[in-house]
Amino acid sequence: MVSLLDIIGPVMVGPSSSHTAGACRLGLLARCLVGGTPEKARVELHGSFARTGEGHGTDKAIVGGLMGFRPDDERLRTALDIMEHEGLDYQFEKTSLGDDAHPNTVRITLERGDRTAQMVGASLGAGRVLVNEIDGYPVEIPGNLHTIVLVAEDVTGSVARIAGILADASCNIATLKLSRKERGGDAFMVIEVDEQPDESVRDAIRALSWVKWAFRLDKVGA
Amino acid sequence: MYRALADAIRDAEARGVTLSQVALEAEAKDQGRTIESIREALRRALVVMRESVERGMIGDLKSSSGLVGGDAAKLRTGPDGPLANTPFRDVLARAIAVQEVNAAMGVIVAAPTAGGAGVLPAVLTGIAKARGIDDERVIDALATAGLIGAVVAERASLSGAEGGCQAETGAAAGMAAGAAVEMLGGSPRQVGHATALAQQGTLGLVCDPLGGLVELPCVFRNATGAAIAMAAIEMAMAGIEFAIPADEVIDTMGEIGANMDVRYRETAGGGLAATPTGRRLAKERLYEIKRAGA
Numbered sequence: 001m002v003s004l005l006d007i008i009g010p011v012m013v014g015p016s017s018s019h020t021a022g023a024c025r026l027g028l029l030a031r032c033l034v035g036g037t038p039e040k041a042r043v044e045l046h047g048s049f050a051r052t053g054e055g056h057g058t059d060k061a062i063v064g065g066l067m068g069f070r071p072d073d074e075r076l077r078t079a080l081d082i083m084e085h086e087g088l089d090y091q092f093e094k095t096s097l098g099d100d101a102h103p104n105t106v107r108i109t110l111e112r113g114d115r116t117a118q119m120v121g122a123s124l125g126a127g128r129v130l131v132n133e134i135d136g137y138p139v140e141i142p143g144n145l146h147t148i149v150l151v152a153e154d155v156t157g158s159v160a161r162i163a164g165i166l167a168d169a170s171c172n173i174a175t176l177k178l179s180r181k182e183r184g185g186d187a188f189m190v191i192e193v194d195e196q197p198d199e200s201v202r203d204a205i206r207a208l209s210w211v212k213w214a215f216r217l218d219k220v221g222a
Numbered sequence: 223m224y225r226a227l228a229d230a231i232r233d234a235e236a237r238g239v240t241l242s243q244v245a246l247e248a249e250a251k252d253q254g255r256t257i258e259s260i261r262e263a264l265r266r267a268l269v270v271m272r273e274s275v276e277r278g279m280i281g282d283l284k285s286s287s288g289l290v291g292g293d294a295a296k297l298r299t300g301p302d303g304p305l306a307n308t309p310f311r312d313v314l315a316r317a318i319a320v321q322e323v324n325a326a327m328g329v330i331v332a333a334p335t336a337g338g339a340g341v342l343p344a345v346l347t348g349i350a351k352a353r354g355i356d357d358e359r360v361i362d363a364l365a366t367a368g369l370i371g372a373v374v375a376e377r378a379s380l381s382g383a384e385g386g387c388q389a390e391t392g393a394a395a396g397m398a399a400g401a402a403v404e405m406l407g408g409s410p411r412q413v414g415h416a417t418a419l420a421q422q423g424t425l426g427l428v429c430d431p432l433g434g435l436v437e438l439p440c441v442f443r444n445a446t447g448a449a450i451a452m453a454a455i456e457m458a459m460a461g462i463e464f465a466i467p468a469d470e471v472i473d474t475m476g477e478i479g480a481n482m483d484v485r486y487r488e489t490a491g492g493g494l495a496a497t498p499t500g501r502r503l504a505k506e507r508l509y510e511i512k513r514a515g516a
Contacts, residue, residue: 001252005264005368007372007397012330012331012332015435015437017336020336054511055286126332127332
């Protein structure tokens with residue numbers, strides 16, 4: 001469903017909604033995977049991102065997103081200088097992620113303290129994005145709602161326990177997708193919620209013995 | 223949101239209200255928000271639009287490649303042409319101003335996209351200034367523009383990569399023309415004709431930016447897009463009716479976009495981007511950007 005405010009917006013730093021605003025949103029989503037601004041990042045640009053990214057400020061936008069700047073933050077323009085000033089070690093590379101990858105795709109590998117993560121995401125146009133992969137697991141996360149992603153052992157009642165933790169934190173579930181590769185194999189959950197969950201929600205989910213990993217992604221939509 | 227402008231026009235006429243009113247009500251219902259909160263978001267968009275016009279008018283900006291910048295100021299202070307001292311010339315300057323801000327990584331409102339962001343603010347704020355129209359009516363006009371853009375997104379496309387420039391500055395011209403006609407007191411039906419008249423004038427328009435950058439011809443195509451919107455507004459306000467309904471003109475734009483060769487859809491493989499000068503400039507400027515970044 002098209003929203004009137006998607007058409008009259010977003011307010012953003014130019015020049016391109018896909019190469020600048022969308023790239024910034026992907027950086028914002030990636031930083032959530034390590035719970036804040038990463039100290040180290042390897043940013044691999046694919047397709048049109050690699051080809052015309054510099055002219056569109058895609059590098060500045062991703063770096064700004066990783067540092068927590070939103071698409072309308074004028075600091076995006078000087079994000080590379082700020083990154084250097086802050087002593088952050090972000091490296092850019094051009095890569096090919098194959099013919100199937102969307103033309104505006106980026107793979108970001110992050111480190112913050114003892115936390116590491118890898119995300120693959122695409123900028124679809126008009127500022128909309130889609131996270132395709134987290135730590136090698138295929139996902140589909142548009143990022144316009146707060147999202148929790150987790151991998152757990154395939155145990156009975158797992159959904160009920162997770163739902164309980166969210167209910168205790170007053171988070172209303174908007175959508176829930178559950179998948180597994182095989183019976184008894186890892187179960188993969190993507191849960192979109194209406195309210196922003198506290199970082200303690202992620203910690204509570206991680207504390208469950210059968211949860212292998214869990215991430216919280218804050219919404220980046222308009 | 224409405225999928226056909228004809229449905230919105232019918233509802234507005236039946237109730238004797240404006241298109242912005244039915245658009246705001248539809249958005250409120252879809253998104254579970256109040257009309258006042260939607261108008262607040264549009265008010266913020268208008269503030270940013272005005273700021274980007276003013277910023278670009280100063281004339282001191284250069285894009286990252288150095289290909290564009292400083293031309294809005296020429297229309298403000300340069301020698302007169304046949305449109306001297308008219309709102310039309312001011313609208314052209316405003317469209318270029320916003321797009322120069324965009325190319326220099328300044329803050330703009332992507333409406334409908336960043337590449338076509340100059341047309342709507344230029345037409346609405348230019349006319350509002352010339353006619354002394356208050357902000358509340360400009361905000362309503364933005365809702366009407368959003369309705370028209372949503373119909374285009376649903377029936378065709380708002381992406382240059384999918385539909386060429388007819389889907390970006392072309393759609394922006396259709397949105398601006400319809401919105402301005404409502405702002406000037408035109409009927410919902412006149413809004414439809416203005417949209418159709420503007421969109422028909424941009425059918426087939428290709429997206430051919432040098433080096434794939436949102437700079438050239440984008441900055442000037444926003445000015446010519448605004449000019450087409452101004453022509454459509456003048457015709458619709460005079461009572462001219464376009465025989466093909468706006469929805470069908472929009473469908474045609476989508477069909478042309480779907481059949482457009484990929485060279486003409488933002489890939490810099492054809493059009494002005496592929497001219498000898500276009501290729502040379504893109505190569506030189508991209509080299510400059512890389513050197514500056516290193």
